[in-house]
Amino acid sequence: MTTPAPEHRSGFACFVGRPNAGKSTLTNALVGQKVAITSGRPQTTRHTIRGIVHRDDAQLILVDTPGLHRPRTLLGERLNLLVRDTLSEVDVVAFCLPADQKVGPGDRFIAQQLADVMRGRRGTPVVAVVTKTDLVDRDTLARHLMSVDALGDWADIVPVSGVEGFQVDTLADVLVSYLPEGPELYPGGELTDEPESVMVAELVREAALEGVRDELPHSLAVVVDEITPREDRDPANPLVDVRVNIFVERDSQKAIVIGKGGSRLRHVGTEARRGIEALLGTKVYLDMRVKVAKDWQRDPKQLNRLGF
Template sequence: MPEFRSGFASFVGRPNAGKSTLTNALVGSKVVITSSRPQTTRTVVRGIVHRPDAQLILVDTPGLHRPRTLLGERLNDLVRSTWSEVDVVAVCFPANEKVGPGDRFIVNELGKVRRTTKFAIVTKTDLVTPEVLGQHLLSVAALGEETNTVWQEIVPVSAHSGDQVALLEELLVAQLPEGPALYPDGELSDSPEEAIVAELIREAALEGVRDELPHSIAVLVEEMGLREGRSEDRPLLDIHANLYVERSSQKGIIIGHQGSRLKAVGTEARRQIEALLGTPVYLDLHVKIAKDWQRDPKQLRKLGF
């Protein structure tokens, strides 16, 4: 009888390398928010892959980057502490972008973590020709040699088309130690529901304002609970949340003309939250200003960083 395996794998890479989309493809459910703008992930969200023979826990870290703010430094510390505690670290290299200084920076940092098994994953393979993919795989192998990094595996995948995702899962599971399941069957993430809800609201808020707003949106769920006095077959989940921006001009952008933008954010976020939690939702959103919160230790603590 083959032994049960369980353990942790962390996907790392520069912002927008496809880490979150890959996590969602492996788990088969939307547990990590994905957005086409970089640096969307701020918290370490774990997705859990349940199999009859194994439990693979995916730790999704923020993209590592050269920090410009206190928030940036805290995120980078979070990444490094995660790397030393997992069984496999997999660096994601998007196939449609050349291997660059950002990748080299990450692989060099990873070199400081000795004991962890290292994978290279070439993501977004559906966006390039076989020739470009071949060149890219060679560049990734060369980067390993130049930085003295031993890649246990180099795996090309497309989370979008599903190509090689099952193979990647097999290879990751093979690296896990033998041991019992660490989470109850059926759990997809160990993030408290409030945290996942806050991330979904933040994703919806970022969607239409790509260029106007940098990463200066934080979301805090102030209250969340089932409305009292409703029958069991007609539940309604009340969620009251605040979106924090740094300046009043940003507040105007989020709210939009006569509140149209905020209304659209609420509609989209509610749709995602209902799909995830399976309950009708009443969502109450307010926009507040927290001046320069990314640089203020007190505000960062309040907002959960």
């Protein structure tokens, strides 16, 4: 009598939540490597970044989306549309609610939309994920879990900390349990399906967002012009030229990014270069240019040109 082969599951899980709910940090923790940029600023994520978790019994593809919010610009409307399109295509949704912030209007707004997802044709299960548990004490966490439970009819509720790794494996087990049986969808060892140019642009934007004024994150976009190996280099000591344009909406914002005497831009370059060299596995010459694209968040033509 032959022993049946153990079942293998594969499919997609989508992280949603209001801006800065810890979705990108959790994606990186589950994958075990940085595939999504993180920042203390809201609306850091602007693309769906897929991270791939490889296990003997499953392959879990994570879709990290921009934060759902009430949009004030055309960019905001397009980001929300991106999230809603993603929700209709995944096997399970993980709704992230940070433990250090009380359930608020933004969470209720998202919960209402997720109720439609659960009632929809596919009946997609939604797991409530209480993030950032490392930032609160046990009593605060218990109260928050009760508030989250009252917010909707969730398939499961899982408290986690992406920073400390608390219950990250448990969350993976829960998400995998809702995936259909199936073979691997991506080759083993692949951690993301994002093109290198997108990852490079995100690393530059992450570095540029650190330590800036509140209005800048929404106004900053990065486009990679080229990533080309330097031809005259010794093969034993290769160098890759990476040229990027950083777009802002006003001259005053350009001055913020560059800093006095170019000091801030040099710091951005140093921080971004570390991540890019780790990503590409080689030394990098990073050439950054800061340009003004007036009111690009509200201009359909410029949004298209910048990849939104």
